[in-house]
Amino acid sequence: MGLLGTRLDRGSSAGRWSGWRPTVSLFQHEDLLIDRFELLTEPQFAEMAQEVAADIRLVSPETEVRIHELSFGRDAWDLADVYGALFDWAKQQDFRLGEEDYLLHITTGTHVAQISLFLLNEAGYLPGRMIQTAPPFGKLRRGDSGVGRYSFIDLDLSRYDELTSRFAKELLETTDFLKSGIATRNEKFNRLIERIEQVALRSKAPILLTGPTGAGKSHLAKRIYELRHERAGLEGEFVEVNCATLTGDTAASTLFGHRKGAFTGAQANRPGLLRTAHGGMLFLDEIGELGLDEQAMLLRALEEKTFLPVGADSPVKSDFQLIAGTNRDLGAAVSEGRFREDLLARIQLWTFSLPALAERREDIPPNLDYEIERFTQSEGRSLTFNKEAKEAFLRFALSADTPWRGNFRDLNAAVIRMGTLAPRGRVRVEDVEEEVARLRASWHRPVQEESVELVDLTSLLTPEQLAEIDPFDRIQLAHVLAVCRRSKTLAEAGRELFAASRLKRAKPNDSDRLKKYLDKFGLSFEGN
Template identity: 35%
Template structure:
């Protein structure tokens, strides 16, 4: 990770003004290098900014030739240069500590934003975009925080509702860290009984307890040189919280039943959907452990707080299903609009489950609003049933009647004669009666199971349900 630039270059020909700037900058702890002439400014990585005073000719041209360096205009003659993004000011020789600090803060921000856009963190954000899908400001803020903390070994606490992707955040931190070549070991603290959690985390020696027939490494040992992800840390029993705190403080642990200290070369990322500060007040979570874990908190937003990302998530998740399982699903514009209005209480996990469900119901098909489960239908969009030609309906209906010569026609179909009466017939009414009779027979054969009846009739279950509503068949 590139170090932040720290040196301020001062180019001021007036001795009194130069000394004034040097005094103020030195007082606030800044490193200052005096330039006799602006032309002597080289392309150094350590340049925080250049304070350009009197004696600097045509600051606009200098700023244009070095867009990666912010310039602070310290002379009235530099007023035309202020239209450039990397030129700020003006300031005068009587500048005080507060005003100069504000300008220097701008210079730090300029470098940071420039690096995020074009510099050293581009490879990081590229990786994160493949993990954290979305273009909204909320998810971009999360990516930025991950990139900032990844290169350190600071403990991270990931907060957020269930299904928001807290483990995805943890994996993003690991993949961008110096430990990326080491293991990423997740453990769900809420899924392991309290009396087994100690052995799960720290391992045990042979004979440490009944059933310990051999030595076993715990998750801390398995994560050596890498990252240990402690999911649902809020569900960890108090007794285990004490032991975890000791490991985090001393960076050593012992296996259950053992006396040998093992160094914990592990970066810990914890996550929870619980309100830990409320649990502290209730005596259910240790305050000292909270502050040990909460070095760098990342609060993952709920999906309802980033509704603009729903279409992009749908596109990405359906593509993944298509790649992994060979079957996908597509959405009409109205279906996307309806899904974008859903509140997603289950967050991204709920969205993923919905897509899996739809790929089963409508494999490689185009899904409209009416095909969505009822709770996802947030806009009025009537179902469009195809109208088949009467000849096709008649032929299919008659084929289904006489498909099995061994079956005797029942009372519902006996009245239907295949010969046209002399006075004609209302074919639509006749077909409706025939369709009603076939549906009733299929339901009888299927013992009332609609899905099985739909199979017997060679149609989709949803189509059969609509026809049952149409003909008022219970």
């Protein structure tokens, strides 16, 4: 099966045999015998198709040539029209896969037609192997036959070790770029970065990055922009704004700009951040903090690529890619009426949740090395840890009892403080101990008991069990169970409940203490 080459297959004079014609040459190879050829052509080239068919019969009398006229519509370069016509033809054929072998010649036809043939072959509508022809090496001389060459196309890339290695290396380099060269070890996080890499290079749709404060959303957004700028042709700027800093009347002006005289103090036109991001990328961190009016304007800007600056009569065009970040549950915000459901539907096509640092402790050592190197570069002076100091800090950092509430911001701040205070840029054990105490103090949060809704103990304990518990202990137990229910893990609940006493212990074991407390009442963290 093949398309008529309306330019290369042309020729009716005697001299046509000294030139290379891709379709005819397919039948001039002694080691390639073809029983039947389905020649596809547009109606206006029917006469040329008859001439090519006659030449095929001359060089290969045993081949039956069937001509099929297909209409590609008004535009032979329109993918929908060309693919549709070829698809309709393929559906009409009675392919007998068990009895016949099929070849699909993809050398001729427009690029659109060749792409359509490939897609139909890949989808199984046009079965068989793909074959391509090529002219002879070098320039043809008088008397040369012009037979040329043919080869089969094998798209199973796994069979090409060199290509497989090359693609694997390219993927590794790309994901390594998104991770800033940090050799992360957490499998879940590494898979997440691989997915982000695929989306970043293939999609222009909005991306929503979720996760706790300090998990690296802003840093990752900047790396995604740099990757798209380098590899996907993104030409505009990277514009970042923390929506929590946008308040009152200035929010709309900052994002969408304003016209001179729009309000008191508007002494000149202002383009706004959306206009600045035209052709580039806009990162809206903490998007859940945007007001409802700004959310509506943002939705229009995403859907229509236009928005109305404050005080303007005509819309402004801006085509940008959006990355949004949040540490809030936007679904809950929709239920509470604080976030527009239609905007959430628009921005959550690609949603990636970044884990907290405490959930990927195996990545702390390489991130510590990264922060040390970053400090050295930014401060222009070397920073090192002696062996005992580094071991002490990693013991603390990797402990399950270390919450890392501020995530990577805490780690970065810790390195900056130790690097600044360490004599001659060499961190000692005493510097680590001072920093550990500082971090623990910063993580201490007094429990606000009045904000905790106590658990109804009658739903968990029998009247007989309740009768054996003092009223004083009932209130304490109800509070403990309330904290357990809102905590993700036993360790998280223990850290909150023993927030004060744990700081006085060399090796706090909050999980074990809480488990033993619940055991006294025949309860468990999972079953409350």
